[in-house]
Amino acid sequence: MTALDTLSAAAPQPVAVSPAMFETRPSLIGLSREDLATALIEKGVSERQVKMRVQQIWHWLYVRGISDFDDMLNVSRDLRELLRTHFTIARPEVVEEQISNDGTRKWLLRFPPRGAGRPVEVETVYIPEEGRGTLCVSSQVGCTLTCDFCHTGTQRLVRNLTAEEILSQLLLARDRLGDFPDKEVPQGAVVPSEGRKVSNMVMMGMGEPLYNFENVKTALLIATDGDGLSLSRRRVTLSTSGVVPEIYRTGEEIGVMLAISLHAVRDDLRDTLVPINKKFPLKQLMEACRAYPGLSNARRITFEYVMLKGVNDSLADARDLVKLLRGVPAKINLIPFNPWPGSKYECSEWETIEAFADFINQAGYASPIRTPRGRDILAACGQLKSESERMRKTDRLAFEAMMIANHGED
The missing domain is CATH 1.10.150.530 (DNA polymerase; domain 1)
Structure with missing residues (x-):
């Protein structure tokens, strides 16, 4: 049976053909x-x-x-x-742009297949604040980690993004926000009143950056190059769920700020919420954090902690968190859980979050409560996901045959 024969049975739906698919x-x-x-x-x-x-x-x-x-x-x-x-x-294709009521922007970007069988899509989010604009960048299509509370984790890994695709998210955002010379800010856009529109970059989008280390490294070294995009390394943060062997390399070879998706202070709970903990438990993770190159009060590690009602939000959890971080220059970002369709968790009550934050602050750690941004367009922390899936070999052959057959049509 030829690929064209397989086509009629496997994928009868018409497919929109983009020139980017044949680049x-x-x-x-x-x-x-x-x-x-x-x-x-x-x-x-x-x-x-x-x-x-x-x-x-x-x-x-x-x-x-x-x-x-x-x-x-x-x-x-x-x-x-x-x-x-x-x-x-060329820039990636913008499939969709959504703008939240609070000014947050989310772009759904399409890249070539590169082994996935069909073009893939990722989400990139821009969060404007007074005095700065933060771009949340993806490193993978999907994710392997299946964190229990994270929407992205419900999408199986399709493939790693290349250095070009990681960097292109920054270039496209600066294009669309008027952040390059001779480019205009879109009418009505919410952006910082002074300075760069994209002043900060966080590797906190789809995927685990340290499972795509080389491509992430190349992209971030270009993003922080003083003769080019020139982002300050202190304004670039890489967030990991705890890929311990690559944490030290991140500090040595990239030199950006580090964030840890912590979310639990006991191994039994973290094994459920962040399953990579079964491979790299808390003791190993904290040893890697203490050894992070350049660690100081001026270069603190940010620990991200999503607040889940009745799961990890008690004052006993707060006390154990303080003990866990003892001796580590740290900031704890408390993240109100952002709901997504099908999630089994609820966000902690606001009074509970404030009491948790007060305890951490009194122990001497900065503990800001992250204001939920872009919830109405599923652009908030833990909500990113695309529809990209890796095709089976038979379906991929059928799809490619149809692409060839349709190429050149109006």
Whole structure:
């Protein structure tokens, strides 16, 4: 049976064909300077010129924020044509943009299949506040961790995002918010009144960043490069559920701020809420935190703690949390649980959350209660999810056959 024969039985529904689905040119976005130089030399750029060309391209991509080679005004026409022929710098497709009543924005972005069988989608969220704007970036399509309270955890892992795809979320957000030179802020957008529209970046979207370490590392080193996007490392936070072997590497090789999705102070409860705890229990996790490079009162670890009614919100839990963190420069973010369809948990009562926070504060730890943002568009913490699923091999062949058959149609 051919793939076309399989098509009629396996996937009879019509599929919208996007040009991005057939993009085969590699992107220059997400390449280190060394890899960018190698890519240019392989396509015929003189080794004597390549350092200058890398500097020019880096500036246009990450300072000016261009997404069309024709906008590289100080690059010769011949080189622009060579770049256009062999590479792309296009932004991902925006499938949907939602704007919350509180100004939070959520983008559903589509990327090529790259082994998943069909194009994949992830969510990226922008949270404006007075004095800063925070972008919540995804690192994987789906997640392997199945944390019991997290909506993303109900979506099986489809694939890792590439460095380009991670970085493209930042580039697209800066485009859409008017945060590059010569770009305008959308009318009515809620953004900081001064400074950058995207001043902070958190790896807290879909996926576990430390299970995609190399791509996350490459993307964050470019995002914090002083000659490009130039985000301060102290304004970039990587959140992990506790992949202990990679925590030290994060501090040594990336140097950004660290956040731990803690959510429980006993191994038996954390085994349920955050199942990776069965592999890396609390004792190992806390040892890794204490050894985090650069740890100090000025570079505290943030511990995220979702408040679940009747589960982890007692004063006894608060006391055990203080004991667990003793000796670690830390801040505890208390997160009111954000409900999602099908969840079995409820958010703690507000009085309970305040009493918990008061106890932590009196013990000497900053313990802000995170204001829920974007709940009405499922953009709040723990609510992100896309419909992307990895296709079975037979379905993938059928889908690809239909794509080929439909390519070129209006």
